[in-house]
Amino acid sequence: MQPLKVMLSKLIYNEFYLERKSSYNVFYMSFFAISCLMFLLFSFPLSKITDISIFNGFLWIIVALSSIKLIENSFARERDFSIHDLIYSSSIDSSLIFLSKLISLNLILTVVQLIILLVYILFTGLNIDIAFSLIPLFLLTNFGLVGFGILIFLITNTTTSKSFLFPVIFFPIIIPILINSSNISLGLIVQNNTSLYIDSWLILLTFALLGILLGINLFGRLIKQ
Amino acid sequence: MLTVKNLRKSFSSTCVLNDVCFSMDVGKICAISGSNGCGKTTFLKCISGLVSYDSGSVEFKSNTNFLFLSDKANIFGDLTMEENLIVLARYHNQNINMNQFYDSLDKLNIKELKNLPLKFFSQGNLQRNKLLVAMNLNWDYLFIDEPFSNLDRYGIKIFKEIFTSLKSNGKSIIFSTHHIDESKSICDSMISIKNATFKSNVV
Numbered sequence: 001m002q003p004l005k006v007m008l009s010k011l012i013y014n015e016f017y018l019e020r021k022s023s024y025n026v027f028y029m030s031f032f033a034i035s036c037l038m039f040l041l042f043s044f045p046l047s048k049i050t051d052i053s054i055f056n057g058f059l060w061i062i063v064a065l066s067s068i069k070l071i072e073n074s075f076a077r078e079r080d081f082s083i084h085d086l087i088y089s090s091s092i093d094s095s096l097i098f099l100s101k102l103i104s105l106n107l108i109l110t111v112v113q114l115i116i117l118l119v120y121i122l123f124t125g126l127n128i129d130i131a132f133s134l135i136p137l138f139l140l141t142n143f144g145l146v147g148f149g150i151l152i153f154l155i156t157n158t159t160t161s162k163s164f165l166f167p168v169i170f171f172p173i174i175i176p177i178l179i180n181s182s183n184i185s186l187g188l189i190v191q192n193n194t195s196l197y198i199d200s201w202l203i204l205l206t207f208a209l210l211g212i213l214l215g216i217n218l219f220g221r222l223i224k225q
Numbered sequence: 226m227l228t229v230k231n232l233r234k235s236f237s238s239t240c241v242l243n244d245v246c247f248s249m250d251v252g253k254i255c256a257i258s259g260s261n262g263c264g265k266t267t268f269l270k271c272i273s274g275l276v277s278y279d280s281g282s283v284e285f286k287s288n289t290n291f292l293f294l295s296d297k298a299n300i301f302g303d304l305t306m307e308e309n310l311i312v313l314a315r316y317h318n319q320n321i322n323m324n325q326f327y328d329s330l331d332k333l334n335i336k337e338l339k340n341l342p343l344k345f346f347s348q349g350n351l352q353r354n355k356l357l358v359a360m361n362l363n364w365d366y367l368f369i370d371e372p373f374s375n376l377d378r379y380g381i382k383i384f385k386e387i388f389t390s391l392k393s394n395g396k397s398i399i400f401s402t403h404h405i406d407e408s409k410s411i412c413d414s415m416i417s418i419k420n421a422t423f424k425s426n427v428v
Contacts, residue, residue: 007318010315010318011315011316013315014312014315014316017312018301018312021301021303021304021308022301022302022303022304077301077302080302081297081298081299081300081301081302081343081344082295082297082298082299083298083299083300083301083313085270085275085293085294085295085297085299086292086293086294086295086299086313086316086358087313087316088275089273089274089275089291089292089293090316090317090318091290091317091318092316092317092318097316221277224274224275224276224277
């Protein structure tokens with residue numbers, strides 16, 4: 001039996017291989033996110049576009065929308081040609097498959113977030129160092145978003161006709177994540193003292209840990225449904 | 226050895242499998258037949274752990290690997306046969322022997338399709354791809370749903386030859402089918418499901 005770390009790295013490699021060969025999520029999600037950003041830029045007067053608090057709010061709305069499509073796409077490629085039975089009947093622990101999805105989708109969503117940020121920086125001439133300072137926040141937030149997102153997707157998507165339930169249930173649950181991420185990112189961008197947001201960091205950490213632990217314990221059961 | 230004891234499975238108030246008992250040694254082939262909706266696929270999914278059951282038990286000898294192939298395509302549509310197999314091997318924590326892979330392409334007569342994405346395959350060739358997966362992954366028990374559907378006579382003949390060859394290597398196969406006459410020649414036992422219970426016949 002190979003160590004868990006080796007098996008997990010193989011599964012993560014699989015996710016990125018499928019992303020490169022089949023899903024192209026980074027491309028489609030970035031295109032979607034930039035379209036949303038363009039909508040913002042063309043909808044507001046020039047004086048408002050540089051208002052960082054407006055961009056900050058839009059950034060997290062775009063992230064929430066992108067995470068929904070990303071999670072749906074990740075399972076769609078398995079369901080399109082019904083390969084999920086073959087994957088989930090394997091001897092590998094289903095919690096490892098959950099972790100591989102969590103880590104790969106987290107990284108893909110982080111790339112999309114950085115692309116949105118860089119496009120905004122390009123338009124507004126903000127300091128590029130902001131992008132680097134936000135990476136830890138993106139990674140922590142995405143663990144919560146993707147972890148809960150995968151679980152809620154599996155609970156709600158038992159049939160295609162019920163797929164609308166996913167965003168309906170997902171949005172209220174992730175509101176605390178979005179509010180606290182938005183607080184921290186605003187603080188980081190305007191160079192405030194981020195220690196003021198220690199509570200927000202702790203809430204994000206709680207959601208991330210809850211998402212991971214619930215996923216490890218429930219993913220296998222939800223897949224069997 | 227696979228042992229199923231008093232397996233019961235119901236969907237809502239409809240009992241699909243009732244008090245099913247079944248056992249199977251290694252190196253055997255068993256066919257399951259029955260009318261549409263009688264519970265053939267549900268039984269295969271229950272023993273492969275894909276569907277939870279209401280009561281009873283399913284036990285394998287320790288360290289037993291199994292593979293479940295449903296009646297659907299079982300592919301990543303944008304990948305070629307080789308890429309699809311490599312991805313699946315990683316999910317099953319196995320490595321692929323490329324010589325064996327090319328050998329099985331020859332046996333299944335699909336070598337000319339090796340660079341074509343699987344989404345462009347015909348139904349018959351998708352069935353062949355399923356068997357290609359089975360021939361290249363390591364398992365002790367194969368559960369395969371409707372292996373002969375969408376195959377022409379030549380395809381059925383190839384499948385039967387490969388099933389027999391896998392059996393001679395100590396592998397066990399359980400498959401559901403409506404092709405009862407075609408299956409008789411390769412099976413050690415046949416089971417028909419009627420009114421949620423098993424009726425066993427040794428061929």
